[in-house]
Amino acid sequence: MVRGSLEAPERFAELFDRYARDVHGYVARRLGAQYADDVVAETFLVAFRRRERFDASRDSARPWLYGIATNLVARHHRAEKRFLRALERTGVDPVAEAFDEGVVARVDAGEQQRALAGALARLSRGERDVLLLVAWGGLSYEEVARTLGIAIGTVRSRMHRGRVKVRAALGGVDPTAGED
Protein backbone atom coordinates (compact mmCIF):
# COMPACT_ATOMS: atom_id res chain seq x y z
CA MET A 1 0.00 0.00 0.00
CA VAL A 2 2.80 2.37 0.89
CA ARG A 3 4.69 1.48 -2.24
CA GLY A 4 1.54 1.94 -4.26
CA SER A 5 1.20 5.42 -2.91
CA LEU A 6 4.47 6.40 -4.54
CA GLU A 7 2.76 6.37 -7.88
CA ALA A 8 -0.74 7.16 -6.66
CA PRO A 9 -0.64 9.41 -3.60
CA GLU A 10 -4.39 9.21 -3.17
CA ARG A 11 -3.89 5.59 -2.18
CA PHE A 12 -2.14 6.89 0.87
CA ALA A 13 -5.55 7.72 2.29
CA GLU A 14 -6.14 3.97 2.53
CA LEU A 15 -3.33 3.85 5.02
CA PHE A 16 -5.08 6.50 7.05
CA ASP A 17 -8.35 4.59 6.96
CA ARG A 18 -6.67 1.45 8.17
CA TYR A 19 -4.48 2.81 10.95
CA ALA A 20 -5.53 6.32 12.00
CA ARG A 21 -7.79 5.15 14.79
CA ASP A 22 -5.12 2.89 16.25
CA VAL A 23 -2.42 5.53 16.13
CA HIS A 24 -4.77 8.13 17.55
CA GLY A 25 -5.64 5.86 20.45
CA TYR A 26 -1.99 5.31 21.26
CA VAL A 27 -1.10 9.01 21.13
CA ALA A 28 -4.23 10.03 23.04
CA ARG A 29 -3.30 7.71 25.89
CA ARG A 30 0.05 9.43 26.10
CA LEU A 31 -0.91 13.06 25.56
CA GLY A 32 -4.66 13.49 25.46
CA ALA A 33 -7.05 14.10 22.59
CA GLN A 34 -6.02 17.63 21.75
CA TYR A 35 -2.38 16.78 21.20
CA ALA A 36 -3.35 13.50 19.55
CA ASP A 37 -5.32 15.22 16.79
CA ASP A 38 -2.28 17.24 15.78
CA VAL A 39 0.25 14.45 16.25
CA VAL A 40 -1.76 11.98 14.19
CA ALA A 41 -2.25 14.46 11.38
CA GLU A 42 1.47 15.14 11.34
CA THR A 43 2.28 11.44 11.58
CA PHE A 44 0.56 10.77 8.30
CA LEU A 45 2.06 13.82 6.64
CA VAL A 46 5.53 12.74 7.72
CA ALA A 47 4.80 9.20 6.56
CA PHE A 48 3.69 10.55 3.22
CA ARG A 49 6.83 12.64 2.84
CA ARG A 50 9.00 9.69 3.76
CA ARG A 51 7.10 7.00 1.90
CA GLU A 52 10.05 6.39 -0.39
CA ARG A 53 12.03 5.26 2.61
CA PHE A 54 9.47 2.75 3.79
CA ASP A 55 10.95 -0.70 3.83
CA ALA A 56 8.69 -2.61 1.47
CA SER A 57 9.80 -5.89 3.01
CA ARG A 58 7.91 -5.02 6.18
CA ASP A 59 4.69 -6.87 6.66
CA SER A 60 2.73 -3.88 7.85
CA ALA A 61 2.99 -0.12 7.93
CA ARG A 62 1.54 -0.10 11.42
CA PRO A 63 4.82 -0.29 13.38
CA TRP A 64 6.33 2.29 11.04
CA LEU A 65 3.49 4.71 11.78
CA TYR A 66 3.78 4.05 15.52
CA GLY A 67 7.48 4.87 15.28
CA ILE A 68 6.81 8.18 13.55
CA ALA A 69 4.09 9.01 16.06
CA THR A 70 6.40 8.15 18.95
CA ASN A 71 9.05 10.52 17.63
CA LEU A 72 6.45 13.25 17.35
CA VAL A 73 5.19 12.55 20.87
CA ALA A 74 8.76 13.25 21.98
CA ARG A 75 8.19 16.92 21.16
CA HIS A 76 5.68 17.00 23.96
CA HIS A 77 7.44 14.81 26.50
CA ARG A 78 7.42 17.53 29.12
CA ALA A 79 3.66 17.82 28.79
CA GLU A 80 3.39 14.05 29.00
CA LYS A 81 5.36 13.99 32.23
CA ARG A 82 3.42 16.91 33.60
CA PHE A 83 0.12 15.11 33.02
CA LEU A 84 1.41 11.92 34.60
CA ARG A 85 2.72 13.73 37.65
CA ALA A 86 -0.56 15.58 38.03
CA LEU A 87 -2.45 12.30 37.96
CA GLU A 88 -0.06 10.77 40.49
CA ARG A 89 -0.35 13.77 42.78
CA THR A 90 -4.04 14.60 42.55
CA GLY A 91 -5.73 11.43 41.31
CA VAL A 92 -7.33 13.42 38.51
CA ASP A 93 -6.08 12.68 35.02
CA PRO A 94 -5.67 15.75 32.79
CA VAL A 95 -5.61 13.46 29.78
CA ALA A 96 -9.04 12.01 30.54
CA GLU A 97 -10.35 15.45 31.40
CA ALA A 98 -9.34 16.68 27.97
CA PHE A 99 -12.05 14.48 26.47
CA ASP A 100 -14.90 16.84 27.03
CA GLU A 101 -18.60 16.72 26.09
CA GLY A 102 -19.26 14.46 29.01
CA VAL A 103 -17.91 11.41 27.27
CA VAL A 104 -15.73 10.59 30.21
CA ALA A 105 -16.91 11.35 33.67
CA ARG A 106 -14.38 12.91 35.93
CA VAL A 107 -13.46 10.05 38.18
CA ASP A 108 -10.69 10.03 40.67
CA ALA A 109 -8.15 7.43 39.74
CA GLY A 110 -7.50 4.49 42.01
CA GLU A 111 -4.26 3.92 43.81
CA GLN A 112 -2.92 1.62 41.13
CA GLN A 113 -3.51 4.15 38.37
CA ARG A 114 -1.79 6.84 40.41
CA ALA A 115 1.13 4.55 41.08
CA LEU A 116 1.38 3.69 37.40
CA ALA A 117 1.32 7.36 36.47
CA GLY A 118 4.15 8.07 38.88
CA ALA A 119 6.16 5.17 37.56
CA LEU A 120 5.68 6.21 33.95
CA ALA A 121 6.67 9.77 34.77
CA ARG A 122 9.90 8.59 36.31
CA LEU A 123 10.95 6.39 33.42
CA SER A 124 13.44 7.82 31.00
CA ARG A 125 11.91 8.77 27.70
CA GLY A 126 13.55 5.81 26.00
CA GLU A 127 12.20 3.39 28.55
CA ARG A 128 8.73 4.89 28.33
CA ASP A 129 8.68 4.73 24.54
CA VAL A 130 9.67 1.09 24.47
CA LEU A 131 7.35 0.03 27.26
CA LEU A 132 4.32 1.80 25.81
CA LEU A 133 4.96 0.70 22.24
CA VAL A 134 4.86 -2.86 23.53
CA ALA A 135 2.06 -2.48 26.07
CA TRP A 136 -0.22 -0.12 24.17
CA GLY A 137 0.94 -0.47 20.58
CA GLY A 138 1.26 -4.22 20.71
CA LEU A 139 4.57 -4.08 18.86
CA SER A 140 7.09 -6.89 19.15
CA TYR A 141 10.60 -6.17 20.39
CA GLU A 142 11.87 -6.54 16.82
CA GLU A 143 9.32 -4.05 15.55
CA VAL A 144 10.20 -1.56 18.29
CA ALA A 145 13.89 -1.88 17.47
CA ARG A 146 13.25 -1.29 13.79
CA THR A 147 10.86 1.60 14.20
CA LEU A 148 12.97 3.47 16.75
CA GLY A 149 16.25 2.66 15.02
CA ILE A 150 17.81 1.06 18.09
CA ALA A 151 19.38 -2.32 18.72
CA ILE A 152 17.14 -5.09 19.95
CA GLY A 153 19.43 -5.44 22.94
CA THR A 154 18.63 -1.85 23.81
CA VAL A 155 14.92 -2.62 23.52
CA ARG A 156 15.33 -5.56 25.89
CA SER A 157 17.35 -3.59 28.42
CA ARG A 158 14.90 -0.67 28.37
CA MET A 159 11.99 -3.06 28.74
CA HIS A 160 13.68 -4.74 31.64
CA ARG A 161 14.41 -1.49 33.45
CA GLY A 162 10.97 -0.12 32.71
CA ARG A 163 9.23 -3.23 33.96
CA VAL A 164 11.32 -3.30 37.11
CA LYS A 165 10.41 0.31 37.88
CA VAL A 166 6.72 -0.18 37.17
CA ARG A 167 6.63 -3.34 39.21
CA ALA A 168 8.33 -1.60 42.10
CA ALA A 169 5.78 1.20 41.93
CA LEU A 170 3.00 -1.37 42.14
CA GLY A 171 4.57 -2.77 45.26
CA GLY A 172 5.95 -5.91 43.73
CA VAL A 173 9.41 -7.22 43.08
CA ASP A 174 11.63 -7.50 40.06
CA PRO A 175 9.47 -9.45 37.60
CA THR A 176 12.45 -10.91 35.82
CA ALA A 177 14.40 -11.94 38.89
CA GLY A 178 15.29 -15.57 38.63
CA GLU A 179 14.82 -15.71 34.87
CA ASP A 180 17.65 -17.07 32.85
Add this chain to the structure above:
Amino acid sequence: MRTNMGNTDEIAALQTFRADLPELGERAEAAARADLLANLAMRPTPRRRPVLRIGVGLATAAAATAVWASAGQLTTDGEARYSNAAVEVAKSDDGWTIEIKDGSADPAAYREALTGAGLNVDLDFVSALTPLSAPDPDTLDDGLLASEIRIQDCAKGDRPENCDVVVVTSGKAKDSDKAETLRGLTVAEAVKKAEDLNLGVSFASGTLNASGKGTIHIPAKPWTPSDDAKISGAYLSTPTKLTLITEETLP
Protein backbone atom coordinates in the same frame (compact mmCIF):
# COMPACT_ATOMS: atom_id res chain seq x y z
CA MET B 1 6.63 -14.37 33.34
CA ARG B 2 7.43 -14.79 36.98
CA THR B 3 5.48 -12.74 39.43
CA ASN B 4 5.52 -12.54 43.18
CA MET B 5 2.46 -10.40 43.50
CA GLY B 6 -0.48 -12.60 42.84
CA ASN B 7 -1.11 -12.86 39.14
CA THR B 8 -0.64 -9.18 38.51
CA ASP B 9 1.88 -8.35 35.90
CA GLU B 10 3.04 -4.87 35.13
CA ILE B 11 2.33 -5.04 31.40
CA ALA B 12 -1.23 -6.14 32.07
CA ALA B 13 -1.52 -3.35 34.62
CA LEU B 14 -0.24 -0.84 32.10
CA GLN B 15 -2.77 -2.06 29.57
CA THR B 16 -5.53 -0.93 31.91
CA PHE B 17 -4.01 2.53 32.21
CA ARG B 18 -6.19 5.08 30.38
CA ALA B 19 -7.75 2.16 28.54
CA ASP B 20 -11.22 3.65 28.70
CA LEU B 21 -10.55 6.81 26.73
CA PRO B 22 -13.00 7.21 23.88
CA GLU B 23 -11.82 6.31 20.40
CA LEU B 24 -11.37 8.83 17.66
CA GLY B 25 -14.91 9.77 16.69
CA GLU B 26 -16.19 9.23 13.18
CA ARG B 27 -16.70 12.92 12.53
CA ALA B 28 -13.26 13.80 13.81
CA GLU B 29 -11.74 11.00 11.76
CA ALA B 30 -13.53 12.16 8.62
CA ALA B 31 -12.32 15.72 9.22
CA ALA B 32 -8.76 14.56 9.77
CA ARG B 33 -8.92 12.44 6.62
CA ALA B 34 -10.13 15.41 4.59
CA ASP B 35 -7.31 17.54 5.98
CA LEU B 36 -4.80 14.86 5.11
CA LEU B 37 -6.03 14.58 1.54
CA ALA B 38 -5.94 18.35 1.16
CA ASN B 39 -2.39 18.40 2.43
CA LEU B 40 -1.33 15.54 0.20
CA ALA B 41 -2.74 17.35 -2.78
CA MET B 42 -0.43 20.26 -1.99
CA ARG B 43 2.58 17.95 -1.63
CA PRO B 44 2.56 15.81 -4.75
CA THR B 45 6.27 15.15 -4.79
CA PRO B 46 8.25 13.54 -1.98
CA ARG B 47 11.01 15.86 -1.00
CA ARG B 48 13.78 15.98 1.46
CA ARG B 49 13.64 18.52 4.19
CA PRO B 50 16.11 21.33 3.54
CA VAL B 51 19.26 21.28 5.56
CA LEU B 52 20.11 23.93 8.07
CA ARG B 53 23.65 25.11 8.38
CA ILE B 54 24.94 27.59 10.86
CA GLY B 55 27.92 29.66 9.90
CA VAL B 56 30.47 29.20 7.20
CA GLY B 57 32.94 26.86 8.72
CA LEU B 58 31.96 23.28 8.80
CA ALA B 59 31.39 20.40 10.86
CA THR B 60 34.38 18.85 12.35
CA ALA B 61 33.80 16.99 15.56
CA ALA B 62 33.81 19.89 17.93
CA ALA B 63 34.36 18.91 21.53
CA ALA B 64 31.71 21.11 22.96
CA THR B 65 31.28 20.92 26.68
CA ALA B 66 27.79 20.88 27.99
CA VAL B 67 27.21 22.33 31.39
CA TRP B 68 24.15 21.41 33.34
CA ALA B 69 23.48 24.82 34.66
CA SER B 70 21.23 24.21 37.59
CA ALA B 71 23.14 23.41 40.69
CA GLY B 72 21.41 21.34 43.26
CA GLN B 73 18.94 19.60 41.02
CA LEU B 74 21.03 16.50 40.70
CA THR B 75 21.21 15.00 44.07
CA THR B 76 24.00 12.47 44.05
CA ASP B 77 25.79 12.86 47.34
CA GLY B 78 29.42 13.75 47.76
CA GLU B 79 32.12 14.52 45.27
CA ALA B 80 31.62 12.91 41.91
CA ARG B 81 34.30 12.80 39.29
CA TYR B 82 35.14 10.14 36.80
CA SER B 83 37.51 10.19 33.90
CA ASN B 84 38.45 7.69 31.26
CA ALA B 85 39.93 8.00 27.79
CA ALA B 86 36.61 9.00 26.32
CA VAL B 87 35.04 11.39 28.73
CA GLU B 88 35.44 13.23 31.97
CA VAL B 89 32.47 13.73 34.24
CA ALA B 90 32.76 16.12 37.15
CA LYS B 91 30.49 17.92 39.54
CA SER B 92 31.10 21.60 39.82
CA ASP B 93 29.44 24.52 41.52
CA ASP B 94 27.34 25.00 38.40
CA GLY B 95 26.19 21.44 38.20
CA TRP B 96 27.69 18.62 36.20
CA THR B 97 30.28 19.14 33.52
CA ILE B 98 30.69 16.38 31.00
CA GLU B 99 33.58 16.80 28.61
CA ILE B 100 33.93 14.58 25.60
CA LYS B 101 37.58 13.73 25.08
CA ASP B 102 37.14 11.14 22.37
CA GLY B 103 34.11 11.56 20.20
CA SER B 104 34.57 8.21 18.51
CA ALA B 105 34.78 6.09 21.65
CA ASP B 106 32.60 3.09 22.26
CA PRO B 107 29.32 4.17 23.86
CA ALA B 108 30.15 1.81 26.70
CA ALA B 109 32.96 4.18 27.69
CA TYR B 110 30.52 7.05 28.16
CA ARG B 111 28.17 4.82 30.08
CA GLU B 112 31.03 3.66 32.31
CA ALA B 113 32.07 7.23 33.11
CA LEU B 114 28.56 8.39 33.92
CA THR B 115 27.92 5.40 36.11
CA GLY B 116 31.32 5.85 37.74
CA ALA B 117 30.43 9.40 38.64
CA GLY B 118 27.22 8.27 40.25
CA LEU B 119 24.92 9.04 37.35
CA ASN B 120 23.15 5.76 36.87
CA VAL B 121 21.17 6.86 33.89
CA ASP B 122 19.96 5.63 30.58
CA LEU B 123 21.82 6.86 27.53
CA ASP B 124 20.14 7.82 24.32
CA PHE B 125 22.20 8.55 21.27
CA VAL B 126 20.75 11.19 19.02
CA SER B 127 22.04 11.64 15.52
CA ALA B 128 22.76 15.30 15.42
CA LEU B 129 25.51 17.70 14.78
CA THR B 130 28.21 19.94 15.93
CA PRO B 131 27.14 23.37 17.03
CA LEU B 132 28.07 24.53 13.55
CA SER B 133 25.59 22.62 11.50
CA ALA B 134 22.09 21.39 11.90
CA PRO B 135 21.47 18.87 9.16
CA ASP B 136 18.43 16.73 8.71
CA PRO B 137 19.29 13.43 10.43
CA ASP B 138 18.44 11.62 7.22
CA THR B 139 21.23 13.39 5.41
CA LEU B 140 23.98 12.68 7.90
CA ASP B 141 27.11 10.91 6.88
CA ASP B 142 27.99 7.70 8.60
CA GLY B 143 30.61 7.62 11.31
CA LEU B 144 29.05 10.11 13.65
CA LEU B 145 31.12 11.37 16.53
CA ALA B 146 29.89 12.16 19.98
CA SER B 147 30.20 15.86 20.62
CA GLU B 148 28.15 16.43 23.70
CA ILE B 149 26.31 14.76 26.52
CA ARG B 150 23.28 16.47 27.90
CA ILE B 151 21.25 15.73 30.98
CA GLN B 152 17.79 17.05 30.56
CA ASP B 153 14.19 16.91 31.53
CA CYS B 154 14.84 16.91 35.26
CA ALA B 155 12.21 18.23 37.57
CA LYS B 156 13.37 19.84 40.78
CA GLY B 157 14.30 17.18 43.27
CA ASP B 158 14.51 14.45 40.68
CA ARG B 159 17.17 11.85 41.12
CA PRO B 160 19.57 11.78 38.19
CA GLU B 161 18.39 8.40 37.01
CA ASN B 162 15.00 9.95 36.35
CA CYS B 163 16.46 12.39 33.88
CA ASP B 164 17.03 11.83 30.22
CA VAL B 165 20.66 11.72 29.21
CA VAL B 166 21.37 12.27 25.58
CA VAL B 167 24.64 11.82 23.76
CA VAL B 168 24.59 14.13 20.80
CA THR B 169 26.60 12.93 17.87
CA SER B 170 28.09 15.13 15.23
CA GLY B 171 27.97 14.70 11.53
CA LYS B 172 28.30 16.45 8.24
CA ALA B 173 25.36 17.16 6.02
CA LYS B 174 25.61 15.38 2.70
CA ASP B 175 23.49 17.93 0.98
CA SER B 176 25.04 21.13 2.20
CA ASP B 177 24.27 23.12 -0.94
CA LYS B 178 20.69 23.23 0.24
CA ALA B 179 21.71 24.55 3.62
CA GLU B 180 20.32 27.69 5.12
CA THR B 181 22.31 29.85 7.46
CA LEU B 182 21.05 30.47 10.97
CA ARG B 183 24.16 31.84 12.65
CA GLY B 184 23.84 35.58 13.05
CA LEU B 185 20.08 35.61 12.64
CA THR B 186 17.85 36.89 15.39
CA VAL B 187 15.87 34.47 17.50
CA ALA B 188 12.65 35.50 15.77
CA GLU B 189 14.12 34.85 12.33
CA ALA B 190 15.59 31.50 13.29
CA VAL B 191 12.38 30.31 14.94
CA LYS B 192 10.48 31.14 11.76
CA LYS B 193 12.90 29.05 9.69
CA ALA B 194 12.63 26.16 12.12
CA GLU B 195 8.85 26.30 11.98
CA ASP B 196 8.99 26.21 8.20
CA LEU B 197 10.91 22.96 8.53
CA ASN B 198 8.45 21.45 11.01
CA LEU B 199 11.07 21.49 13.74
CA GLY B 200 10.26 22.21 17.34
CA VAL B 201 12.51 24.73 19.08
CA SER B 202 14.14 25.09 22.45
CA PHE B 203 16.83 27.46 23.61
CA ALA B 204 20.21 27.36 25.29
CA SER B 205 22.73 30.04 26.02
CA GLY B 206 26.31 30.15 24.86
CA THR B 207 28.85 31.73 22.62
CA LEU B 208 30.59 29.45 20.18
CA ASN B 209 33.67 30.37 18.25
CA ALA B 210 34.04 30.01 14.52
CA SER B 211 35.10 26.39 14.81
CA GLY B 212 32.05 25.56 16.85
CA LYS B 213 33.80 25.16 20.17
CA GLY B 214 32.49 26.74 23.28
CA THR B 215 30.39 26.13 26.31
CA ILE B 216 26.67 25.67 26.13
CA HIS B 217 24.54 26.40 29.15
CA ILE B 218 21.34 24.43 29.12
CA PRO B 219 18.61 25.99 31.23
CA ALA B 220 17.00 23.89 33.90
CA LYS B 221 13.56 25.05 32.83
CA PRO B 222 12.28 26.02 29.41
CA TRP B 223 13.59 29.47 28.68
CA THR B 224 12.95 31.90 25.86
CA PRO B 225 15.41 34.66 25.05
CA SER B 226 14.37 37.96 23.57
CA ASP B 227 13.32 37.96 19.92
CA ASP B 228 16.27 40.07 18.86
CA ALA B 229 18.97 37.98 20.55
CA LYS B 230 21.57 36.68 18.11
CA ILE B 231 21.96 33.01 17.22
CA SER B 232 25.42 31.68 17.97
CA GLY B 233 24.87 28.07 16.97
CA ALA B 234 22.33 25.30 16.91
CA TYR B 235 21.96 21.58 17.06
CA LEU B 236 19.25 19.01 16.65
CA SER B 237 18.46 17.77 20.12
CA THR B 238 16.10 15.15 18.72
CA PRO B 239 15.29 14.33 15.12
CA THR B 240 12.37 16.72 15.36
CA LYS B 241 13.64 19.43 17.64
CA LEU B 242 16.20 22.15 17.13
CA THR B 243 18.01 23.76 20.03
CA LEU B 244 19.05 27.30 19.24
CA ILE B 245 22.06 28.62 21.11
CA THR B 246 21.81 32.32 21.68
CA GLU B 247 24.32 34.84 22.97
CA GLU B 248 21.84 36.06 25.56
CA THR B 249 22.79 34.86 29.03
CA LEU B 250 20.44 32.86 31.19
CA PRO B 251 18.56 34.83 33.83
